[in-house]
Amino acid sequence: MSAVMISKKAASRRWEKLPGKNTFCCDGRVMMARQKGVFYLTLFLIVGTCALFFAFECPYLALHLSPAIPVFAILLFLFVMAMLLRTSFSDPGVLPRALPEEATFIEMEIEAANANVPAGQRPPPRIRNVQINSQIVKLKYCYTCKIFRPPRASHCSICDNCVDRFDHHCPWVGNCVGKRNYRYFYLFTLSLSLLTIYIFAFDIVHVVLRSVDSGFVNTLKETPGTVLEVLVCFFTLWSVVGLTGFHTYLISLNQTTNEDIKGSWSGKNRVQNPYSHKNIIKNCCEVLCGPAYPSVLDRRGLMVEELPTSASLDGPTASSSSSKNSIAAAQSTKTTAPLIPNEHTPEDVKPGIAASLEKSHTSEEERMPTPLNTPCKSPTQDRGPSSPKEKVQKL
């Protein structure tokens, strides 16, 4: 195959082409929902109220009571912010959509399963029964993502993704709450409750102490921020503390908000929660101290698209993915292969590759196969300065 100069398009990351209604920042490291207005409001309220607290109350309290008060407030504030940002920016456990080949395979399976339905009758809905802990759980088929949802997964219509262990979509954090970020969400609500109670309590203490010296009205004149803080804290208290209590209840039963709302394990038909360990401590431990699952959504894999500029050479579309996958992308070269990327181009490849399947067999052999060793190995990434010729071979 003659190596002809081909023009190279700029490399792009996978997050740029992901389906679903998420927005990505920091080159794919940050993942949020599309509507972020309420999230900014949350940030503003937390930062604003704390700023007022540090400006107005803390100097007085540090002097008259103890300097530990503002120090602890700062620590608590930092923890709240850390948990909020972690919840908002991380992947909640999004399940990638089925690739065309996989979708076809599942369709075939479903057709086969429906084959014995007599003509004229509606085929049964796409449901798979799975037995979990001696109880039958129905796995539903997601028409958007074209997969059978794993147990406890659900499709979020706002983000247009299937999320594993879907809890709910929280506009306040601007993201879904799912398997991967649930504990951060819980710690966020818990620490925010503590922070709210803390600020509220010390506002009262401050007003009381100062009123003894200067009188109530003067106190309010000296520290006008107090009124705002008390107002914000008062309303926040009821909602956030209530939410924390609700989630504590859910955690002790190992349930998700989604399951609670739908009444999946409400007890009718002798249906019980098969995921619960029937032990509050164990349930809490599993949810809060369980393993931190890695993200299965490839956001930062590189995709290099090359356009063919001559008829003799078909520019292959190559891509390599980030840390977990050390194998360069492959194209099916068999003429008998289906005209869709094969099963092992998932982490790497976009559906657009279907167009470039006339790649020759020789150029595939020139490809640099990295051994299937530890997934921790860094992948072969196309480095910018390499010549186009090299690029053809270095798929």
Place this chain on the structure above:
Amino acid sequence: VSVQFHNLQELRHNASLSNKVFVQRDYTEGTVCKFQTKFPSELDSRIERTLFEDTVKTLNNYYAEAEKIGGQSYLEGCLACATAYLIFLCMETRYEKVLKKISHYIQEQNEKIYAPRGLLITDPIERGRASLGSSFDPLILIYSA
């Protein structure tokens, strides 16, 4: 053996559906990662049943160890929480450590047992996604036709 192993890597890229065997997930104990030890019929002529079952059982044990809830996971969770999860910038979680062990084990099994028989097990974490087939994240074996 290494040549055969290399060939199997190539096969991995090109394998169509007919060359793959899916070892489905076993959900009887909940959503923990566990694979069915049922011996797939396609492997009948290619590998001894006991070897296959041993591999799957060992993998299941590894995953159970990774997801085990006990004293150590509780301590790790509390420590992580106390540092606002910043400690994971320096430290590896227990789960990640076991995942590495699993990768080494699979690689070793591939080299010693499966590659000589023309088979290849793919590490689930390399696939990293809910994949082909009926259930979530099956284990996939590829064989040369």
